[in-house]
Amino acid sequence: MLFQNKTFNVIRKDLDVLEGELIAAVSSHERLITDIGTHLVKSGGKRLRPALFLLAVHTGADFNREKAMPLATALELIHMASLVHDDVIDHADTRRGTPTANYKWGNQTAVLSGDYIFAKAFSLVAEEGYGDKVAAILAGLICDLSIGEIIQNREVYKASCDIPEYYERIARKTANFLAACCELGALVAGLEQRYIDALKTYGYDIGMAFQITDDLLDITSDKKTIGKPAGNDIHEGIVTLPVIRALETSPDSDELRTIVTNRDMTMDDVKRAIDIVKASDGIMMAKRKASEYIADAKAALPDDMSEKIANSYIRIADYIADRKS
Amino acid sequence: MLFQNKTFNVIRKDLDVLEGELIAAVSSHERLITDIGTHLVKSGGKRLRPALFLLAVHTGADFNREKAMPLATALELIHMASLVHDDVIDHADTRRGTPTANYKWGNQTAVLSGDYIFAKAFSLVAEEGYGDKVAAILAGLICDLSIGEIIQNREVYKASCDIPEYYERIARKTANFLAACCELGALVAGLEQRYIDALKTYGYDIGMAFQITDDLLDITSDKKTIGKPAGNDIHEGIVTLPVIRALETSPDSDELRTIVTNRDMTMDDVKRAIDIVKASDGIMMAKRKASEYIADAKAALPDDMSEKIANSYIRIADYIADRKS
Numbered sequence: 001m002l003f004q005n006k007t008f009n010v011i012r013k014d015l016d017v018l019e020g021e022l023i024a025a026v027s028s029h030e031r032l033i034t035d036i037g038t039h040l041v042k043s044g045g046k047r048l049r050p051a052l053f054l055l056a057v058h059t060g061a062d063f064n065r066e067k068a069m070p071l072a073t074a075l076e077l078i079h080m081a082s083l084v085h086d087d088v089i090d091h092a093d094t095r096r097g098t099p100t101a102n103y104k105w106g107n108q109t110a111v112l113s114g115d116y117i118f119a120k121a122f123s124l125v126a127e128e129g130y131g132d133k134v135a136a137i138l139a140g141l142i143c144d145l146s147i148g149e150i151i152q153n154r155e156v157y158k159a160s161c162d163i164p165e166y167y168e169r170i171a172r173k174t175a176n177f178l179a180a181c182c183e184l185g186a187l188v189a190g191l192e193q194r195y196i197d198a199l200k201t202y203g204y205d206i207g208m209a210f211q212i213t214d215d216l217l218d219i220t221s222d223k224k225t226i227g228k229p230a231g232n233d234i235h236e237g238i239v240t241l242p243v244i245r246a247l248e249t250s251p252d253s254d255e256l257r258t259i260v261t262n263r264d265m266t267m268d269d270v271k272r273a274i275d276i277v278k279a280s281d282g283i284m285m286a287k288r289k290a291s292e293y294i295a296d297a298k299a300a301l302p303d304d305m306s307e308k309i310a311n312s313y314i315r316i317a318d319y320i321a322d323r324k325s
Numbered sequence: 326m327l328f329q330n331k332t333f334n335v336i337r338k339d340l341d342v343l344e345g346e347l348i349a350a351v352s353s354h355e356r357l358i359t360d361i362g363t364h365l366v367k368s369g370g371k372r373l374r375p376a377l378f379l380l381a382v383h384t385g386a387d388f389n390r391e392k393a394m395p396l397a398t399a400l401e402l403i404h405m406a407s408l409v410h411d412d413v414i415d416h417a418d419t420r421r422g423t424p425t426a427n428y429k430w431g432n433q434t435a436v437l438s439g440d441y442i443f444a445k446a447f448s449l450v451a452e453e454g455y456g457d458k459v460a461a462i463l464a465g466l467i468c469d470l471s472i473g474e475i476i477q478n479r480e481v482y483k484a485s486c487d488i489p490e491y492y493e494r495i496a497r498k499t500a501n502f503l504a505a506c507c508e509l510g511a512l513v514a515g516l517e518q519r520y521i522d523a524l525k526t527y528g529y530d531i532g533m534a535f536q537i538t539d540d541l542l543d544i545t546s547d548k549k550t551i552g553k554p555a556g557n558d559i560h561e562g563i564v565t566l567p568v569i570r571a572l573e574t575s576p577d578s579d580e581l582r583t584i585v586t587n588r589d590m591t592m593d594d595v596k597r598a599i600d601i602v603k604a605s606d607g608i609m610m611a612k613r614k615a616s617e618y619i620a621d622a623k624a625a626l627p628d629d630m631s632e633k634i635a636n637s638y639i640r641i642a643d644y645i646a647d648r649k650s
Contacts, residue, residue: 085440107414112471112478115407115470120464129457130457135450140444142444147358150434150441153437
């Protein structure tokens with residue numbers, strides 16, 4: 001558990017409070033909403049988005065937990081709602097080892113619960129009164145999330161080797177969201193523009209590294225570690241950086257292309273595709289790219305930041321590139 | 326076409342401008358978003374929600390179209406996004422005689438486009454800077470919409486005879502949305518609280534009448550008129566006011582209950598159910614209830630409202646109860 005480390009003492013109490021706020025936010029007089037929301041909150045997650053936001057708020061001089069909490073909650077709710085819709089789209093039965101909302105309550109209720117949770121996030125933010133700029137950033141990040149998923153969805157089983165499009169897709173899916181968390185924290189803390197820009201860049205860079213690492217783990221890890229079978233992306237027709245690289249450089253690229261464009265691929269095909277990618281320089285290239293983003297993220301941190309806060313940012317960055325699940 | 330009548334000269338130009346604003350709002354550098362959005366806008370609709378909003382803005386002294394338009398656009402976008410998700414949920418192939426987004430682009434892209442359009446609505450509102458109160462009302466109405474659909478979805482094929490629950494469901498699905506359109510218009514126009522409350526009540530009442538009439542048309546109309554086969558609600562297991570009434574008062578209520586609780590009902594079963602409802606006092610009772618709401622709506626209008634504006638409100642109310650499609 002990343003945030004259990006004592007480097008994160010600065011936000012430990014906030015993250016404890018957050019769990020209660022999340023449960024409160026999904027509690028409704030309509031019991032089905034409460035049941036689904038509570039299930040989602042209790043299914044866990046790293047809480048990376050609110051943690052980044054809270055750390056950015058702590059970067060300012062006068063931390064005010066009451067003021068920060070509704071937006072921290074909203075950021076995790078938006079992430080949660082997007083996962084609920086992703087699971088409907090992917091027909092996923094489990095996430096992080098627990099049953100998905102669509103598996104437990106059906107697609108219809110899952111789509112509607114996702115809509116409810118998105119709207120609830122905006123409710124919390126509007127009621128606290130952060131102003132239109134904060135609301136605009138939140139709305140923009142959901143637009144980005146949806147576009148990222150639409151691009152991904154449009155390209156399945158096409159073995160598209162367009163690396164700039166891969167980066168655009170993961171920026172929209174992940175990096176812009178983490179950038180927004182840092183930016184929002186800096187805004188709420190009233191930091192000067194130089195800090196806002198720096199933290200936004202940091203968030204973007206670790207977001208890119210995070211998604212590249214996620215895509216790598218899909219190939220190099222196993223069901224026990226990541227809660228879904230290895231090669232899940234390949235099976236769903238999604239080609240990620242290591243696969244795109246292997247399609248360009250592997251001597252077996254034709255065979256790889258035949259597999260990843262086949263909607264009826266078997267699990268043996270997936271295993272063979274993984275072997276081809278692992279034998280290529282795709283894994284190494286993606287790892288190097290993730291490391292570059294991590295280095296950029298650290299370099300973006302302002303020199304005059306307090307050591308305590310800077311250490312937390314650096315630790316998060318290191319965790320993101322090194323994580324095994 | 327309701328708003329072609331000369332009573333609505335006051336908002337005619339606004340509604341013309343709205344069509345362009347809707348197209349602009351769904352235009353994205355991601356072509357799939359533009360294609361889906363344009364298809365949805367061109368599929369038409371009554372534009373009842375922005376019309377109510379705009380009429381309420383005109384109720385004030387100084388109408389400012391530039392200020393009003395982003396919120397008018399956002400209200401129609403929210404309605405549009407909710408229909409996109411409804412069509413995914415109902416597996417609907419057509420709406421108003423044109424193919425649905427899920428039919429043309431698949432469920433996955435339809436869910437994501439709905440998310441995008443919801444978020445785009447919040448973007449427009451935040452960028453114009455209406456403030457947190459407006460954003461809170463918008464977020465609240467999406468929460469209501471989702472809860473209304475979740476309640477409906479939970480109760481399918483149960484022949485639930487709970488009339489208060491029927492009213493709660495249609496309030497959340499429809500009436501609270503129309504109430505919010507009127508309230509938001511009154512807020513943007515800077516009207517005094519007495520006017521805001523009156524217009525909100527008017528919107529709620531016509532919303533209740535609107536949904537009851539919709540539910541009636543599902544039983545009394547035909548595919549040619551309403552663009553879907555009669556008895557569509559019954560077929561999907563949704564019992565509406567005339568059916569609930571017939572379940573209570575018809576001598577054939579046992580037969581009706583057997584049909585409406587059967588997930589495998591045939592189209593002949595649906596026809597028989599319609600005949601039972603038509604032979605009961607269910608239609609008359611629902612019509613009376615809709616008329617009562619229309620009368621309440623008109624009575625809610627402030628006495629000192631300008632005759633021109635009042636006539637538009639009255640004409641909308643009359644249209645809602647009398648409409649045939």
